[in-house]
Amino acid sequence: MFHLMGLFFGVGFAILAALAALAALVYPVFVVWMIVDGVLRTDAEYPGIDSNRKVLWVVLMVLLHPVAIAYFICVFNKVKRGSLMQQPCCPAPTT
Numbered sequence: 326m327f328h329l330m331g332l333f334f335g336v337g338f339a340i341l342a343a344l345a346a347l348a349a350l351v352y353p354v355f356v357v358w359m360i361v362d363g364v365l366r367t368d369a370e371y372p373g374i375d376s377n378r379k380v381l382w383v384v385l386m387v388l389l390h391p392v393a394i395a396y397f398i399c400v401f402n403k404v405k406r407g408s409l410m411q412q413p414c415c416p417a418p419t420t
Contacts, residue, residue: 335404355397356393358388359393359397363379363396365387366400366406370400370404371393372399372400372403382396382400
C-alpha cells in the first residue's frame with residue numbers, strides 16, 4: 326500500500342518538475358517575443374493617450390519581466406501589429 330502511494334507521489338513530483346523545467350525554458354522566449362513586438366509597433370497601436378506609452382511598455386518589459394504578461398493581455402491580443410497606421414502629421418502637397 327505504501328509503495329503505491331510512494332509511486333504516485335514520485336510520479337506527481339516528476340510531472341511537476343518537468344512542467345517547471347518547461348516553463349523555465351519557455352518564459353524567457355515569451356518575454357523576448359513581447360519586447361520585440363513592443364519595439365516593432367507604432368505609437369498609435371498602444372492604448373492610452375500619452376505619447377510615451379511605447380517607450381514605457383518596452384522599458385517596463387525589459388526591467389520587470391512579468392509586465393510582458395500584462396502586455397500580452399492588454400496590447401498584443403487587442404490590436405494586431407500593423408493594423409493601425411499613424412495619421413500623417415501634414416497633408417500631402419497638392420499640385
